[in-house]
Amino acid sequence: KIYLRVLIPLFLIFITYLSHGPLIFAQFNFDDYPLVIENPYLGSWQGLLPLLKTGRPMRALSLWLDYQIWGLDARGFHLTNLLFHIACVVLVYYLMRAIFKERRIALISALLFSAHPANTEAIAGVAHRKELLCLFFLLLSYLCFLKEKKRYLWIGLSIIFYFSALLSKQVALSFPFLILFSAIILEKPYPVLNSPLGKKRIAWELSPYFAIPVIAFIFSFSDFKLFARFQSADLASYKHLQIIATQLSCFPTYLRLVFFPAHLKLDYYVPEVENFFELRTFLGVLSFLASIGLLLWLVKIKSGFGFAWGWFILNLLPVMNWVPANFYIAERYLYIPLVGICLLITLSLERAGRILSFYLERRWILLGLLFLANFLLIFFVFSSHMVLFKDEIWFGIKPISAWSDNSPLVAGLFSALLVSLILLVYLFFSTKAKIAWFWDMFLSIFLIVLGYTLAVGLVNRLDYGFWALPRPDLEFLYQRYHNWLIEQGAKDSVHFTYTLPHKTNFALYTYVILFTFFGQGLLLFLYNRYAIRLARFTPRTFLSWVLSCAFFVLMSTQSYLRIQDWGWEVNLWRATVRENPHSFLGFNNLGRTYVNQRKYPEAINCFIIAHSLEPFRIEPVVNLGNTMLKLGKTEEAEHYFRWVLKMNxxxxxxxxxxxxxxxxxxxxxxxxxxxxxxxxxxxxxxxxxxxxxxxxxxxxxxxxxxxxxxxxxxxxxxxxxxxxxxxxxxxxxxxxx
Incomplete structure (x- = not known):
């Protein structure tokens, strides 16, 4: 249908923004400082050429353009990252639509990719925009390659986009292998294969894609000095086989991150292994070989699962330190491979729906599944919002109950159960009698309002001992937020004004009603309306829709919570050391953040822990000296500085x-x-x-x-x-x- 060509991309844009919207209020973090704030080349036209020569030219160009538009306002840089992610989500939809010729598979794959929690690091880190740019140009190149009309014009555009992807990040080297691989497995997007000269033609068309990186390497372009420019300092003291053994021991961790993305962190503790005979390495090699064997079997049977799994494997291989150049584990490395994983999950749900379609013809099973899915969706949404905004709603009020830490989850559980039961009763009667769509929408919005009201009242009861709705001091909260914007906003930026939320109770309530109650109520209405329609006409797709929406809400809730950590530097490093108590990087940077906040005792404690984790690193000792200097303790500062000079x-x-x-x-x-x-x-x-x-x-x-x-x-x-x-x-x- 023609209107779906417009509505589906708009829906993907809206839903991706809903999952990552807080990102536009985030600060600079971690690698952003040397790349943006301390970069001397961003401020002038004269610095553009030297900037492009520093490596990753497409990222450098985008950062230079950002600086010309936003100055040093971090929100503008994060907004650009968010726009690139939204563009990648829409392009994933169009690519899967072109390959599989099924709109539902394309939509679900794009939805899961938009909200996968492992994508957060690539999206939230301005310095990691190279991942977004690389995938953006790869998807454009792939879509152009699939065009048949005016073939050589589209091939030329595809090569240009491929070269742009290479200039964003070298992992784009896997792209021609991916096309060749997909041409072997899939026939739908490659009708040329049916002709006698089809395979020779594709091989001829792919030759420029293989030639470009070879030529770049021969002429020593800065981004292709693989053995020199990008070798990590942490790997320089280890033998090559030892590095590969350690990397293969991390392969099960990558599998866990893509299929069970819990306990995500910025810094992963990876102990070095001595040889291939240690248990961790043996299990890693076994899982890696099993993955390769699974891929070969899927290729043999020419399954769409093979294309999905091949996308993951082929795009993960370049970052696995065959040429030592990367960290052993980094979530941002999964941004491109996750397209294949999200497609794999979608195809699995489709297959499960077809196998179980016989059982789904029973009405009570359909309603039971809808109840379970609605309960999970509403619980994830209510509990996550209660966790996020509890400090704002009850700001400055100390709880008197031991339930305080778990009260948002308990309140979300009971309110979601009540709302789901009411919705189940309504769906039971609405499937018998035809009810106008606006009554469905009205009920969905009303249930969201009722659920939030009940959840807030229940938190108040658990924490403070009585039933009541809290009355937050909106004027005070506005002033605190306004002061934060003034403090964090760049002095030389005139492109943003501090206007949200407005300084009126009415405007703030309107903002909450529109973006929380109405938005979530509308999504609940669309979800149930479409699910009932599928149950009536195509039961085999009902299960895949229900489960994919549950996966999506679970992922988007976790992504939304994780964006909160990445948005503020102190939250990021607190989350890092909470998930990884062995993180030298986490404790050292958390200490530096505390210094900026003038919390010197906490900073000193973090630096001491960082030094105990890696006694031969000088950074925490330098930071201890600087902190003592800020406190006016010159003797202690001199002691630490002389200690550093003995080491270096x-x-x-x-x-x-x-x-x-x-x-x-x-x-x-x-x-x-x-x-x-x-x-x-x-x-x-x-x-x-x-x-x-x-x-x-x-x-x-x-x-x-x-x-x-x-x-x-x-x-x-x-x-x-x-x-x-x-x-x-x-x-x-x-x-x-």
Whole structure:
């Protein structure tokens, strides 16, 4: 139907935004700092060419464009990431529609992909936009390759998009193998195979796809120096076979992440293995070989499952450290392979629906499944919203009950049970008598309002001992939110204004009603309406629809909660150390976040834990010294800085900070020694040059003072303290003028 060509993409856009909407209010995190905030090339046209030469040109270009539009406002960068993810979801739908010729399979695959929790890292990390860009261009290239009319025009466009994908990330190397693989398994999207010269024609058309990366490697393009540019420092001290053994031991973890995406984290603890005979490695090799064997069997029987599993395997292989260049486990590596997993789940649900279609002809089984699905959907939604907004609704009020931690889940459980029972009774009678659609929609919205009201009242009863609806201080919450926006918004950005939520109770209530009650009620109405229609006309597809919606809501709820962690840096690192108590990265960065919040005791504790996890890493010791310096404890800071210099004497910031401590104590000769060492490490340091000038000025050595002041101004011509000191020096020596 023609109207579905418009409604389905719009529905996918809306539902993807609903799952990841809070992302546009997120901060910069982790890898975003060196790539965006500390990147000197983003601010001008002159920096564009050097930026493109640093690697991953498509990502670099997109970040440069973002900076020109948004400045350093993190919300603009996250909005771009969200738009690319939405585009990938829509393109997944069109690709699966083109390959399998079934709208339902394409829609369910795209829905599951849009909400899979393992995608969160790639979507929420601005630095990881390369994953989004790579998949975006790969999908465009694949769709162009499938076109038959004006074949060579579309092939040319496909090659351009493929090259763009390679410039986004090198894992796009697997694309021609994927096309060749799918041409062997599937016949629907490749009618050319029916002709006598079909296979030769596809081989000829694929030749440019194989040639482009080979040419790029021969001419040493920056992104294709596989053995040099991207080798991880953590892998440099290990033998190649040891790296492969450790990587294969992680393969079961990847399988768990795609099929059971629970306990997700930013930093995974992966102990090194010595050989292939350890139990973890043996199980990893066994699961890897079993996956390859399953793929070969699916290829032999030419099943659509083979295309889905092949997409996963072929796109995961490039990041498995056959050439040491990656972390052992990172969720962002799964962004492209997850398209195949979501298709695999969809095909499995379709097959289950066909096998069980005989039993689904009984009315009580259909209603029972609908009740169970509605209960799960409503429970996930209610409980997740209660967990998210509990601190906002009852802000500043201490609970008096031991139920406090679990009250949102209990309230969501009982309210979902009541709403599902009411809905079951209504569906029982509506299947007998035809009821107008607007009554269905009205009831769905009413039940959502009733469920939230009951859930909030029940939380109040469990935590505070009486039934009542809370009355949050909306004006105070607005002011707190407004102050947060002003603090986090970039000073040089004029593209966003701080307007939501509006400073009126009426507007805030309207916002909640429209986006929570009406939106969720509408989705509940559409879900049940379509499910009843399937039950009447095509029972074999009823089960796949019901189960896929349950999977989708479960995934989107977890993604929504995880976006909250990625949105604020302290939440991200708290979640990291909660899920992985061995995370050196998590504790060290959580400590740095606490320092920014001026929570110094908590920061010191985190740095000490990080040091205990990896005693030979200098970062936590440096951070301990900097924290002590902020607290004014110069003796403790000096102790930590000298400790760092024993481990590595070439740390420039430590030399400067140690010199500053000596300078405040008026130990000028010791300070000069540290600043000279700092200049040897970093000759263009205007800070060390100016501090040397100050030391020599205090010692009365005016000649050297003048020398280092001139050096400072040659590096930083607008350095005001140096200009002022030079002016004072000239007044002391009029003859020098």
């Amino acid at each position: 004497p070439f740390i420039y910031p430590v030399r400067v900070n140690l010199g500053n401590i000596m300078l405040t104590r008026k130990e000028y000769h010791s300070a000069i020694e540290q600043y000279l060492e700092a200049l040897r490490i970093k000759p263009d340091s205007f800070e060390a040059s100016y501090n040397l000038a100050v030391c020599f000025f205090e010692l009365g050595d005016l000649a050297r003072t003048y020398l280092y002041l001139q050096r400072t101004l040659s590096i930083a011509p607008n350095h005001e303290p140096a200009k002022l000191l030079l002016k004072n020096l000239n007044q002391l020596q009029p003859s020098r003028q």
